[in-house]
Amino acid sequence: MLSYLKRAERPAVTTLEDEKAVTAFQGVDEDVVVMAQLHPTRDAHLQTLFAAVAARHWDRASFGAVSSISPGAVVCYNNRDRAGQPPTILQDMTAVDAIPNFFEKCMAPLIGEFSRRTEGGLLNHMADYNSPANPWSTTSPRPPRSARPYAAAMRAVARKYEEYLLFVTVDAGEYADMLPMLGLRREVLPAVAVQNPSYGQVFPYDQANELSAPRIEQFVTQIASGKVTPWDGTPPPAPASSESSSSSPSEAAEAGENEGDGTGAHDEL
Numbered sequence: 001m002l003s004y005l006k007r008a009e010r011p012a013v014t015t016l017e018d019e020k021a022v023t024a025f026q027g028v029d030e031d032v033v034v035m036a037q038l039h040p041t042r043d044a045h046l047q048t049l050f051a052a053v054a055a056r057h058w059d060r061a062s063f064g065a066v067s068s069i070s071p072g073a074v075v076c077y078n079n080r081d082r083a084g085q086p087p088t089i090l091q092d093m094t095a096v097d098a099i100p101n102f103f104e105k106c107m108a109p110l111i112g113e114f115s116r117r118t119e120g121g122l123l124n125h126m127a128d129y130n131s132p133a134n135p136w137s138t139t140s141p142r143p144p145r146s147a148r149p150y151a152a153a154m155r156a157v158a159r160k161y162e163e164y165l166l167f168v169t170v171d172a173g174e175y176a177d178m179l180p181m182l183g184l185r186r187e188v189l190p191a192v193a194v195q196n197p198s199y200g201q202v203f204p205y206d207q208a209n210e211l212s213a214p215r216i217e218q219f220v221t222q223i224a225s226g227k228v229t230p231w232d233g234t235p236p237p238a239p240a241s242s243e244s245s246s247s248s249p250s251e252a253a254e255a256g257e258n259e260g261d262g263t264g265a266h267d268e269l
Helices: 001-008 019-025 042-056 099-108 117-130 148-162 213-224 251-259
Strands: 013-015 030-039 062-069 074-077 088-090 111-114 138-140 166-171 193-194 200-206
Touching: 001 074, 019 030, 019 062, 030 042, 030 099, 042 062, 042 099, 074 099, 088 099, 099 138, 111 148, 138 148, 148 166, 193 251
Parallel strands: 013 062, 030 062, 111 166, 138 166
Antiparallel strands: 030 074, 074 088, 138 193, 193 200
């Protein structure tokens, strides 16, 4: 809400006069910042297209523009999911929908939220992983209002494996029927399952175990190395104690905040 109010105080496109202003504007929004570096006359049509995108989506991101004699470019800083990483840059803007498509791609969260509103786009995104090269998706049914702490905890892991894994949270109340299909019990939440859509395989994470970012990363690497057997469809047994079977969302978030971004090869996936 605070980010929204700050955006409302600015124009749809903030004019940036110099390099110092450009640098300062990169961190003006904790979510997403999009800047156009365009020639004032040669790129007039691109300025119009950029302004139209900004007018339509000013409530989701902060937009800025600076005059440049260099070849035109649009630069996106996803400060929510990729703080400290190089920005995403669009230089080929020949297609009419190049700027809108670039914006939507940059805005896409590292960990998606599966809902009635987003399910179409996420299902299409999952289809991109439906190949031997990119076979995995990680589905995380959550109790209502606990997706944000989970995303904060898992962001470093999701960023580390994003080339191979699509991380998605699911409202377990809205999609309660999904849990048995993933080999998970409804009464123990939050929970996690890893899917291989190429081969129809599901790997439910043991709901009796602690749920934290390091544990989930270990689970993913064990699946990739063939140390975990796919679920055979047998209903899972009830855990001995649902109260101690998994960490709370706040505990998971603390685990993710204390964990570094993590580096290292992951060719095994």
